[in-house]
Amino acid sequence: MAFDIDRYTQAATPVTWEDLDYEVFRGHPLPPDTLRTLRYMCEIEFHTVCYLRDMLVSPSRKDPEVGTFMTTWNWEEIWHGEALAHVLSLHGITVTYDQLKAKRMKLGWRDRLSPVKQSLLSNIVGIDFVAVHMLWGSINERSTAAAYKRLAALEDSPVLGDLLRRIASQEAKHIAFYTTQARARLQDNPRAQKLARLALRTAWQPVGSGVSPEAEVDHVLRHLFSGPEGRKEILAIDRHIAKLPGMAGLNLVAEALDSRGVPA
Ligand SMILES: [Fe+2]
Numbered sequence: 001m002a003f004d005i006d007r008y009t010q011a012a013t014p015v016t017w018e019d020l021d022y023e024v025f026r027g028h029p030l031p032p033d034t035l036r037t038l039r040y041m042c043e044i045e046f047h048t049v050c051y052l053r054d055m056l057v058s059p060s061r062k063d064p065e066v067g068t069f070m071t072t073w074n075w076e077e078i079w080h081g082e083a084l085a086h087v088l089s090l091h092g093i094t095v096t097y098d099q100l101k102a103k104r105m106k107l108g109w110r111d112r113l114s115p116v117k118q119s120l121l122s123n124i125v126g127i128d129f130v131a132v133h134m135l136w137g138s139i140n141e142r143s144t145a146a147a148y149k150r151l152a153a154l155e156d157s158p159v160l161g162d163l164l165r166r167i168a169s170q171e172a173k174h175i176a177f178y179t180t181q182a183r184a185r186l187q188d189n190p191r192a193q194k195l196a197r198l199a200l201r202t203a204w205q206p207v208g209s210g211v212s213p214e215a216e217v218d219h220v221l222r223h224l225f226s227g228p229e230g231r232k233e234i235l236a237i238d239r240h241i242a243k244l245p246g247m248a249g250l251n252l253v254a255e256a257l258d259s260r261g262v263p264a
């Protein structure tokens with residue numbers, strides 16, 4: 001899988017969402033379970049700025065391709081948040097970017113790594129650090145795309161389905177970037193492979209945990225990934241990650257669901 005960073009940044013546009021007929025929600029509002037999940041998704045999209053902030057103080061910032069990608073990526077994610085916030089607002093739920101940004105600037109994936117930071121991160125320098133970052137991003141973007149796909153399938157709403165599929169097609173580009181980078185950086189680098197494996201096994205949790213209340217994380221995972229159809233998506237994520245250099249046998253996402261009691 002090749003990734004053309006110039007083409008990506010030049011072709012990037014905010015997700016097109018304003019043309020959809022949101023008026024249908026006035027007559028046919030979305031059910032509470034779906035709104036709860038959408039709110040979580042919206043907050044996580046807005047939270048992306050914290051990941052950008054984390055990157056700016058890590059060795060990743062020194063890599064021109066990663067830095068370029070993350071600027072455009074952050075901008076696309078904020079528009080995903082805006083689109084979802086609009087759907088929520090039609091149901092009387094207000095989520096705003098500025099509010100969340102203020103609340104959440106202190107949290108991010110480096111905080112998530114903090115328990116292992118002392119013993120581990122001090123040893124991760126330069127390219128190895130970036131490898132961990134890229135692998136982490138690959139899992140999270142795949143999880144996000146799977147979540148949108150599942151919600152579109154579960155909810156019988158053509159308008160919501162269209163919106164979620166449009167967002168998911170941008171997530172597919174994010175997956176391509178992180179995965180291409182992770183593969184290249186892990187290839188022939190046993191030290192990076194070992195560190196990445198250890199960091200993920202120790203610190204990775206489903207997207208949104210650590211920044212959202214545990215009850216909300218559990219709700220979203222159960223809502224979207226219970227049963228065989230949901231589990232199929234999760235196993236596909238683990239399968240893709242296991243194909244990366246040194247990652248064979250890693251089943252992080254399925255294990256996270258099992259440990260939270262999400263039925264397969
Ligand atoms: Fe997104």
Ligand SMILES: [Fe+2]
Nearest residue numbers: 141144171174
């Ligand atoms: Fe994304």
